[in-house]
Amino acid sequence: MALAYDGAIQRLIDAFSALPGIGPKGAQRIAFHMLSASDEEASQLVDAITEVKAKVRFCDVCGNVCESSPCPICADPRRDRSVICVVEEAKDVMSVERTREYRGLYHVLGGAINPMANVGPADLNIPKLLDRLKSAEVQEVILALDPNIEGEATTTYMSRLLGPLGIRVTRLASGLPVGSDLEYADEITLGRALAGRRDA
Amino acid sequence: MALAYDGAIQRLIDAFSALPGIGPKGAQRIAFHMLSASDEEASQLVDAITEVKAKVRFCDVCGNVCESSPCPICADPRRDRSVICVVEEAKDVMSVERTREYRGLYHVLGGAINPMANVGPADLNIPKLLDRLKSAEVQEVILALDPNIEGEATTTYMSRLLGPLGIRVTRLASGLPVGSDLEYADEITLGRALAGRRDA
Known part of the structure; x- marks a missing residue:
């Protein structure tokens, strides 16, 4: 059969x-x-x-996918060269771009620290980021990693690594997603939203 | 941007x-x-x-997909040539084969009657089936069409068309899926299961 x-x-x-x-x-x-x-x-x-x-190849500067290196974002003279947004994957660049809230540059790590999958800091595109930070132009690094265990571990590692360089290191706000329901928020998210409360 | x-x-x-x-x-x-x-x-x-x-092409005999025509099933001398199982699509042949309960031949209609999508009997691979039924070998046609509106309409049409030919025309049993829960059965399925009840 x-x-x-x-x-x-x-x-x-x-x-x-x-x-x-x-x-x-x-x-x-x-x-x-x-x-x-x-x-x-x-x-x-x-x-x-x-x-x-x-x-398609990877941008020699930021690690984003592109057809020419440096990529259109790194090559764009209108982008703000004082801020670098660090993301895990090239597709995260597009997610941040879609907000239309960010005018700076990017740096793609190519993953997150994950001991279970044998991914450590040495496997990430960190040396090139450190090179880029030697330029006096950069004043802020935004760590825009995924809000999960691997992303949190990477954020902690990166913020300790970059802290001594005297550059402002920030991370994305945690809190309730817009359009969601307080009733269905998990307790960690709600706890973060409380801790990060602002004046209304 | x-x-x-x-x-x-x-x-x-x-x-x-x-x-x-x-x-x-x-x-x-x-x-x-x-x-x-x-x-x-x-x-x-x-x-x-x-x-x-x-x-990949379609079998000239049954309409199944194959690399050589007639397809391996039509060409297999061990298959029972007295039964033809009529299905809508070539992938349905594989579903019936997987039961390991059927040893006859197939005929693929290439769809079902669907007035909303402008598919009528003339769009289906029916003439070749009628040709095959001219052989005295065929004693039964099993209509194994999808149990939805289009499949039911096609089953009714085919059974009226084939009835006068003096060949046994059968259809798949309707009833409760094995492993399911009476509580969650829809009323039409449960009604069919009742109507088709057998001695235990």
């Missing part, structure tokens, strides 16, 4: 299953979609993958 | 977003995964897509 698909389809299902966030059912659905899709749609995906692998 | 990604990355995110079941966040996650993946993993996916588009 044929309990797996014929060679080529099964290989496509396996290839899609290997991507993050796609399970076996989803991979099968996508594989059958590709099968009935136009050759044009299929080659669009193929070309996009090939192009990204060929063209 | 850069609120969208650089050309190539954005094109890859868009290409993944166009696939079924992948939203913008998932597409971004996959695109960044591709970026940091090895060239080998990337070319595995590219090759799998290219290979499927080049090699």
Whole structure:
């Protein structure tokens, strides 16, 4: 009895299953979609993958993804060069950009300290950040790491490392997410919101 | 401010977003995964897509997907040629095969009657089924269509169409899914389970 698909389809299902966030059912659905899709749609995906692998690289200055180094943000003369926002991943740069509240530069660490996954400070893009901080221009480093255990550990490590340099080191505010419900806030978040209360 | 990604990355995110079941966040996650993946993993996916588009076709007999026509199931001399199981999509063939309860042949309709999506009987792979039924070998047709409105409409249509041919036409049993809870069964399913009750 044929309990797996014929060679080529099964290989496509396996290839899609290997991507993050796609399970076996989803991979099968996508594989059958590709099968009935136009050759044009299929080659669009193929070309996009090939192009990204060929063209996209990491900015030598900040570690962000880009097609030319330095990246458009590092190269933009209108950005405020006195502030560097430190994030874990390149996609976090886009999240901060979307707020339209930040005009400074970025630095992508490429992860967070995570002893369980064997990621220590030496695995992060920290030496280049220290190089950048030698410039007298930089007056503030914003640590915008994920508010989870790994991000908190990295924030603590970075703030101890950068503290002696005489540069202002800040971190993102913890508190209630806008549009949320006090009733459903977890006690740690609510505790942080209380501790960080401001005059109304 | 850069609120969208650089050309190539954005094109890859868009290409993944166009696939079924992948939203913008998932597409971004996959695109960044591709970026940091090895060239080998990337070319595995590219090759799998290219290979499927080049090699995979539909079986001339039953409409199932295959690399050679007739498909392995139609060509298998050990399959019972007196029964044809009619399904909506090629992926449903695999679902029935996985039960290990069926040894007959298949026929893939390529969809179900759906007036809202402008799919009528003329859009389905019915003429080839009627051709196959001309063979004296076939004694039963099992209508294994999805138990939803479109599947029910197609089952009714097919059973009226095939009834006069003097072949036994059957359909899958409706009832409570195995492992489920009576309390949470919807009233239509429970009603069908009652109507279809058997001696214990």
